[in-house]
Amino acid sequence: MGKSTYLLFILNILFFRNIQAQIYRPSATAEQRANELLATMTLDEKIGQLTLYTTDWGSTGPTIREGYKNDIRSGACGNLFNSHTVGFVRELQKVAVEETRLKIPLLFGFDVIHGYKTIFPIPLGEAASWDMEAIGRSARISAAEAAAAGLNWTFAPMVDISRDPRWGRVMEGAGEDPWLGSRIAEARVRGFQGKKIGDTDAVLACVKHFAGYGAPIGGRDYNTVDMSERYFRDFYMPPYEAAVKAGAATVMTSFNDYDGVPATGNKYLLTDLLRKEWGFRGFIVTDYTSMNEMVNHGVVADDKEAGELSLNAGVDMDMQGAIYQRFLKKSVEEGKVKMADIDEAVRRILRLKFDLGLFEDPYKFCDENREKSVLLSPENRAAARDISRKSIVLLKNDKNLLPLDRNRKIALIGPLADNKGELIGNWNGAGNANDCVSVLEGVRAQAKGEVLFERGCSFFEAKKEWLEAALAVAKQSDVVVAVVGEQAMMSGEAAARADITLPAVQEEILIELVKTGKPVVVVLMNGRPLAIPNIAENAGAILETWWLGTEAGNAIADVLFGGYNPSGKLPMSFPRSVGQVPVFYNEKNTGRPFDPNSKWTSKYIDMPNAPLYPFGYGLSYTTFSYSDPKPDKIVFKKGENLQITVSVTNTGSRPGEEVVQLYVRDLVASVTRPVRELKGFQKIALNPGETKAVKFTLTERDLSFYRRDMTFGAEPGEFEIMTGGNSADVKKAKVLMTE
Numbered sequence: 001m002g003k004s005t006y007l008l009f010i011l012n013i014l015f016f017r018n019i020q021a022q023i024y025r026p027s028a029t030a031e032q033r034a035n036e037l038l039a040t041m042t043l044d045e046k047i048g049q050l051t052l053y054t055t056d057w058g059s060t061g062p063t064i065r066e067g068y069k070n071d072i073r074s075g076a077c078g079n080l081f082n083s084h085t086v087g088f089v090r091e092l093q094k095v096a097v098e099e100t101r102l103k104i105p106l107l108f109g110f111d112v113i114h115g116y117k118t119i120f121p122i123p124l125g126e127a128a129s130w131d132m133e134a135i136g137r138s139a140r141i142s143a144a145e146a147a148a149a150g151l152n153w154t155f156a157p158m159v160d161i162s163r164d165p166r167w168g169r170v171m172e173g174a175g176e177d178p179w180l181g182s183r184i185a186e187a188r189v190r191g192f193q194g195k196k197i198g199d200t201d202a203v204l205a206c207v208k209h210f211a212g213y214g215a216p217i218g219g220r221d222y223n224t225v226d227m228s229e230r231y232f233r234d235f236y237m238p239p240y241e242a243a244v245k246a247g248a249a250t251v252m253t254s255f256n257d258y259d260g261v262p263a264t265g266n267k268y269l270l271t272d273l274l275r276k277e278w279g280f281r282g283f284i285v286t287d288y289t290s291m292n293e294m295v296n297h298g299v300v301a302d303d304k305e306a307g308e309l310s311l312n313a314g315v316d317m318d319m320q321g322a323i324y325q326r327f328l329k330k331s332v333e334e335g336k337v338k339m340a341d342i343d344e345a346v347r348r349i350l351r352l353k354f355d356l357g358l359f360e361d362p363y364k365f366c367d368e369n370r371e372k373s374v375l376l377s378p379e380n381r382a383a384a385r386d387i388s389r390k391s392i393v394l395l396k397n398d399k400n401l402l403p404l405d406r407n408r409k410i411a412l413i414g415p416l417a418d419n420k421g422e423l424i425g426n427w428n429g430a431g432n433a434n435d436c437v438s439v440l441e442g443v444r445a446q447a448k449g450e451v452l453f454e455r456g457c458s459f460f461e462a463k464k465e466w467l468e469a470a471l472a473v474a475k476q477s478d479v480v481v482a483v484v485g486e487q488a489m490m491s492g493e494a495a496a497r498a499d500i501t502l503p504a505v506q507e508e509i510l511i512e513l514v515k516t517g518k519p520v521v522v523v524l525m526n527g528r529p530l531a532i533p534n535i536a537e538n539a540g541a542i543l544e545t546w547w548l549g550t551e552a553g554n555a556i557a558d559v560l561f562g563g564y565n566p567s568g569k570l571p572m573s574f575p576r577s578v579g580q581v582p583v584f585y586n587e588k589n590t591g592r593p594f595d596p597n598s599k600w601t602s603k604y605i606d607m608p609n610a611p612l613y614p615f616g617y618g619l620s621y622t623t624f625s626y627s628d629p630k631p632d633k634i635v636f637k638k639g640e641n642l643q644i645t646v647s648v649t650n651t652g653s654r655p656g657e658e659v660v661q662l663y664v665r666d667l668v669a670s671v672t673r674p675v676r677e678l679k680g681f682q683k684i685a686l687n688p689g690e691t692k693a694v695k696f697t698l699t700e701r702d703l704s705f706y707r708r709d710m711t712f713g714a715e716p717g718e719f720e721i722m723t724g725g726n727s728a729d730v731k732k733a734k735v736l737m738t739e
């Protein structure tokens with residue numbers, strides 16, 4: 001080796017050691033380490049850290065990039081998604097930490113929405129459990145499995161409130177209510193992020209889709225969202241705020257516009273609200289090419305302008321759009337964006353990579369043994385079965401048809417009765433349908449009598465011979481269990497439905513089964529509330545089971561045979577017809593509230609105003625009675641807490657769980673207020689004959705809202721306090737708040 005080459009070699013070592021020294025100052029804070037590393041970076045390397053590309057392992061959007069390995073090697077891409085398993089992550093991480101100048105490790109993101117390998121109920125189903133501990137455990141296990149498969153970032157929880165079941169993405173959220181949605185958002189963020197970011201069983205959470213995405217006009221995905229700031233802050237904003245305050249590390253922007261400006265370029269949302277008002281310190285990532293799509297929105301002329309609008313609004317990372325990669329350098333040269341803002345964006349990302357411990361050990365999430373032992377473990381399956389049972393909602397149970405006697409002869413009918421592929425629902429991570437327990441398998445595992453099976457029809461097709469076979473087994477049996485519903489891909493992203501009924505052939509076969517005179521239990525599987533008035537009228541019993549995931553068949557059998565007494569409550573109203581949509585419990589009174597004795601009131605002339613099943617509704621195999629709510633003070637001062645006690649009794653013959661709900665109404669305020677708002681709930685277990693006094697505390701914040709001047713606070717005056725087992729069946733008390 002010549003002298004000059006040797007000198008260069010030594011200088012190289014010294015330089016790298018210097019870089020290594022800067023990077024590996026474990027004693028420094030993540031902030032300090034990020035700043036020191038930032039100081040050594042070229043603009044190209046900085047822009048690489050602001051870039052996120054998908055691999056070709058999954059397609060969750062309209063474009064796929066080739067050559068992502070070269071992007072890593074060149075430093076053009078510092079983060080990946082849709083790539084997992086220890087083997088693949090290790091292979092890609094190696095390129096980043098061995099073949100680039102600064103060896104900055106990659107983030108690996110993935111949509112672990114309701115499970116990685118063990119698949120839990122879809123989030124709307126989990127929301128029906130109203131069990132924050134079970135929901136938190138589901139997220140905890142999902143994170144542990146994802147982290148065992150090389151991932152360190154999930155694009156969850158989705159916390160978008162929605163009042164419109166036509167929108168396919170209601171399956172991903174927590175339904176229509178801001179209070180329930182906020183508690184669930186907190187549980188999921190804490191579940192995903194575990195004890196500490198950097199633990200090898202935890203991943204970065206990503207609150208999405210910020211903001212207001214769940215209110216597209218017509219329920220049509222990606223459509224315009226248009227609402228007042230008050231409406232947004234009262235009904236749609238709380239779960240985002242709750243998730244951020246629970247410590248979510250990242251936030252994802254939404255595809256929609258808000259107040260005329262697409263969220264991905266909306267400085268009010270991303271900087272004024274998220275960062276300044278809420279103090280969010282993590283990083284903001286766009287949704288899939290949502291930056292590029294601002295050209296379609298018509299607020300920018302081209303991709304370069306989209307990048308400038310986004311960075312100046314507060315977006316740190318560009319998902320799949322390759323805009324920062326292609327144009328940011330030029331934008332800096334033209335003075336359209338500031339280097340200081342680029343540095344701040346890079347700093348936010350590097351801080352989290354340091355917090356994750358990736359610089360100390362870029363392969364810390366790549367342990368083959370952990371991957372083998374954690375994924376789909378018996379404990380994880382048991383947890384999935386537990387929350388799956390708790391997510392089931394008993395909508396009807398005439399003459400106590402359920403639970404079934406195990407010795408009875410059962411005819412199991414329907415396109416979903418033996419199906420596995422649909423059970424993992426949409427956004428099913430790395431789930432494998434073959435790992436699922438079908439309803440047929442679950443029922444046969446627990447039944448003592450004969451279980452006959454016929455599909456009876458497909459999702460959309462009927463055949464005479466199929467129907468005849470189904471009616472034949474029905475006539476031979478004591479009871480029919482019909483398992484019907486949507487296909488999983490009929491909900492989720494880009495899957496809005498203008499007609500939210502059950503596919504016609506399935507409704508037709510149900511009516512034929514009822515005509516046999518045999519009692520019919522309907523097991524519904526769906527990703528959204530469905531309009532099922534005919535089924536509600538004709539079925540003997542109805543179980544809403546959503547998409548329950550890997551342990552679906554066992555959980556449904558547990559409920560069918562009474563091994564578990566159903567306790568689920570609807571997180572979203574079920575309309576009688578799509579014509580009622582949007583229909584939700586926390587509506588306002590209007591100037592002409594419905595009055596059956598007057599023509600001139602707010603109503604339909606062809607249908608009741610009330611939904612088929614209201615928010616918070618769900619039956620049990622036992623019954624419960626409620627006392628009147630008892631406030632500890634009838635008159636209380638603004639700022640004083642109010643204690644509410646309600647006694648609940650199990651008046652039936654079986655132990656059961658009840659979600660006791662607390663609603664509030666502000667009777668006179670400076671702006672119109674909902675006729676009721678959920679402000680508390682407690683899920684309690686009661687033995688037959690047992691009574692429990694359930695206590696709630698109402699604080700001034702609980703009674704606060706965005707007043708006429710848009711300040712947040714409570715206003716003195718009369719309030720109605722309501723408690724009950726659902727939003728429509730409550731007992732009331734009045735209290736007076738004074739100055």
Ligand code: GLC
Binds near residue numbers: 111287
């Ligand atoms: C999709 C979804 C978003 C998801 C992202 C990455 O378009 O809107 O929820 O996290 O792309 O897959």
